[in-house]
Amino acid sequence: xxxxxxxxxxxxxxxxxxxxxxxNPELAEKDYNPWIINKTFSLTVDTIMYxxxxxxxxxxxxxxxxxxxxxxxxPGFRKTEWxxxxxxxxxxxxxxxxxxxxxxxxxxxxxxLTKDQLALLKRKIIKGGLKNDLRSKSTSRGExx
Numbered sequence: 001x002x003x004x005x006x007x008x009x010x011x012x013x014x015x016x017x018x019x020x021x022x023x024n025p026e027l028a029e030k031d032y033n034p035w036i037i038n039k040t041f042s043l044t045v046d047t048i049m050y051x052x053x054x055x056x057x058x059x060x061x062x063x064x065x066x067x068x069x070x071x072x073x074x075p076g077f078r079k080t081e082w083x084x085x086x087x088x089x090x091x092x093x094x095x096x097x098x099x100x101x102x103x104x105x106x107x108x109x110x111x112x113l114t115k116d117q118l119a120l121l122k123r124k125i126i127k128g129g130l131k132n133d134l135r136s137k138s139t140s141r142g143e144x145x
Contacts, residue, residue, distance in 0.1 A: 001028060003036040003040075005031075007040045010066075010073055013075040019062070029062050029063055032065075032066060034062060038054050041054075041069070046078070050072050092110060094121060
């Protein structure tokens, strides 16, 4: 059982309590991951306050946290998307290498750089060779850049 099974059950209308409703409640309780479940419920407007309450009461056992969510959150479909590291991963790596800073500092620098400044920075850190040289990379049609 994954933590998302618990989230789907809490949001669902039938069989909401996967811990008490399972054949082996102890095993089901071990699969309950409070951090992921709290994080998932913090992503929607109507459940963020419930998630905050559980974060304040992290000392409660898993069965009590699950019971709290079942008894406070109304059943219904909630579309949540986790924020993922997008295309800025390569940009941050370039900034970290050029300025020799941590990832957190590179993220702050990325916010103030323009696209032209970032492109110039990328050109400055090219080391050459077949693997790293932008000019040697081929496009999908077999052309070189």
